[in-house]
Amino acid sequence: MKRTIQVTARRIVRQLIAKGYTVGTAESCTGGGIAAALTSISGSSACVRGGVVSYATEVKEEVLGVKQKTIARDGVVSEQTVTEMALGAQRVLNCDYAVATSGISGPTGGTLEIPVGTVWMAVASPDGAVRTYCMTGKDEGRTKNTQNAVEIALLLLLDAIEKG
Numbered sequence: 001m002k003r004t005i006q007v008t009a010r011r012i013v014r015q016l017i018a019k020g021y022t023v024g025t026a027e028s029c030t031g032g033g034i035a036a037a038l039t040s041i042s043g044s045s046a047c048v049r050g051g052v053v054s055y056a057t058e059v060k061e062e063v064l065g066v067k068q069k070t071i072a073r074d075g076v077v078s079e080q081t082v083t084e085m086a087l088g089a090q091r092v093l094n095c096d097y098a099v100a101t102s103g104i105s106g107p108t109g110g111t112l113e114i115p116v117g118t119v120w121m122a123v124a125s126p127d128g129a130v131r132t133y134c135m136t137g138k139d140e141g142r143t144k145n146t147q148n149a150v151e152i153a154l155l156l157l158l159d160a161i162e163k164g
Helices: 003-019 033-039 057-062 068-074 079-093 142-163
Strands: 023-027 048-053 097-103 119-124 130-135
Touching (some): 003 033, 023 079, 033 142, 048 079, 057 068, 057 079, 119 142
Parallel strands (some): 023 048, 023 097
């Protein structure tokens, strides 16, 4: 695991424990990488509630509660979809914070509108606020694209916790 990811995950776990908060994940293109980073930290069982790898659209809808009309209108790689994924994970996992990702890691699947390397991320906070971020399509290869998305999603989560 990349050192930056480990350091960020450690800071997240420490802050969540210190503040008495919990976290969950809803991951598509990152395939559980965020949850793996968090649970690699000793003591994380005190704050990590769980994760949903919602690779299939049906899982996004049936488990996380993403609306079919959202996916039909905006697509699975969109701000609205990851927002609904994060809120769904927060509800399903009964956690204070939830982080969600959906994107195109490549090498296939990209379009002119949504190129390979595009990843939408969202963090739902205890106060109901949802922060989103889009990692723009820069194809650095599947493994690197996924690793970049995990790193940025963890930083987005850390920022939400620190400002929360």
